[in-house]
Amino acid sequence: MAPHRKARPAGTRIAGIRTPALATAALTSVALLSQTANAAPSADGGPSVEEVEKKVDDLYRRAESATEQYDAAKEKSDQQRGRVSALLDDVARRTQKLNEARDRLGSFAAAQYRTGEAAPDTATFLLADTPQDYFDQAQLMSRLTSRQKEAVDEYVTEQAATMRKRQEATESLRSLTESRLRLRAAKAEVQKKLADARDLLSELTAQERARLAALEKKKQEEAQRQAQELARQQAAQQQSPPTAPTTTTTGSPGSPTGATDSIDPSYATKAAKALAFARAQIGKPYVWGATGPGSYDCSGLTQAAWKAAGVSLPRTTYDQVNVGTTVPLADAQPGDLIFFYDDISHVGLYIGNGMMIHAPKPGAYVREESIYYGGAPIIHSVVRPA
Numbered sequence: 242m243a244p245h246r247k248a249r250p251a252g253t254r255i256a257g258i259r260t261p262a263l264a265t266a267a268l269t270s271v272a273l274l275s276q277t278a279n280a281a282p283s284a285d286g287g288p289s290v291e292e293v294e295k296k297v298d299d300l301y302r303r304a305e306s307a308t309e310q311y312d313a314a315k316e317k318s319d320q321q322r323g324r325v326s327a328l329l330d331d332v333a334r335r336t337q338k339l340n341e342a343r344d345r346l347g348s349f350a351a352a353q354y355r356t357g358e359a360a361p362d363t364a365t366f367l368l369a370d371t372p373q374d375y376f377d378q379a380q381l382m383s384r385l386t387s388r389q390k391e392a393v394d395e396y397v398t399e400q401a402a403t404m405r406k407r408q409e410a411t412e413s414l415r416s417l418t419e420s421r422l423r424l425r426a427a428k429a430e431v432q433k434k435l436a437d438a439r440d441l442l443s444e445l446t447a448q449e450r451a452r453l454a455a456l457e458k459k460k461q462e463e464a465q466r467q468a469q470e471l472a473r474q475q476a477a478q479q480q481s482p483p484t485a486p487t488t489t490t491t492g493s494p495g496s497p498t499g500a501t502d503s504i505d506p507s508y509a510t511k512a513a514k515a516l517a518f519a520r521a522q523i524g525k526p527y528v529w530g531a532t533g534p535g536s537y538d539c540s541g542l543t544q545a546a547w548k549a550a551g552v553s554l555p556r557t558t559y560d561q562v563n564v565g566t567t568v569p570l571a572d573a574q575p576g577d578l579i580f581f582y583d584d585i586s587h588v589g590l591y592i593g594n595g596m597m598i599h600a601p602k603p604g605a606y607v608r609e610e611s612i613y614y615g616g617a618p619i620i621h622s623v624v625r626p627a
Contacts, residue, residue: 304434311427464611468595512576518549
């Protein structure tokens, strides 16, 4: 559930999306806010049911925002872990080659020793602090055979490369440690928000729970009415005389571009596959940080749905919003991604007629719902990802 939002007059922008036909929705939001403001406190002097609802909604939304931060930290940590693993494997291979080069040099030193030379050049080289020290002092290269020179060159090259890789691995390990600390902090923040919400709900009486359910039902009915209104607007727009063709360009949140008559014909096919996948997930639980197949968070669901259509999306809402073309809400098509709130902390998959499929919040399940769910949340932008 999303927290109540201050009603905005018709014709204003909602995070970059113009909503001239939402005057009724705004009035309804005012009514709901008035009910909350005038709600009587509970009998024991604690918060009213409306106040509890508002606090729980806010905690859930903040938990979802923290979940997106967790997802980003986890993705970075996983990538860094893979890089560290690859670097350590590379260092191990290079160390083996370095040891083999050292063994070859050792065999030359042993051979020189067996010939009776008092100070074998190769042995002296191996005992020097650095290869360059010996070169500078004894001009070794002028006295080595070609095979010995090759062995020395190989040793010096492998030694330098191995040292570079070891330093790179050390830096990557440090970065991995920092990523894990951020991951741990993000996880703790999500868990705290969810625990606080559970505590608030556990303190409600049976009567208060019933009232809370009634408030939720009322919000759902209003969200459904708004979805139907948007569907009527979109139908009227499609029946209006066509305008001059436009070219689809990549936009950014807050600067809508594109139009329905500029959609790539292949988009409908991809969108149908994404929606079919999303529908098959309905009923699966929301779990923060989950990407399927048994559970999802909001961006995990949209990522998996479009992956089923052959389109690769980033992991988090913050990155998904920058992929594709931004379009006006009135031009939203099935398959488009709808992002919510100023912090872009929630996303759903539009299915048409003002409805979407999304993973709503902790304790809920993937479901089909109005894009105005939970009391008309701020719609940040609509993005066509393919």
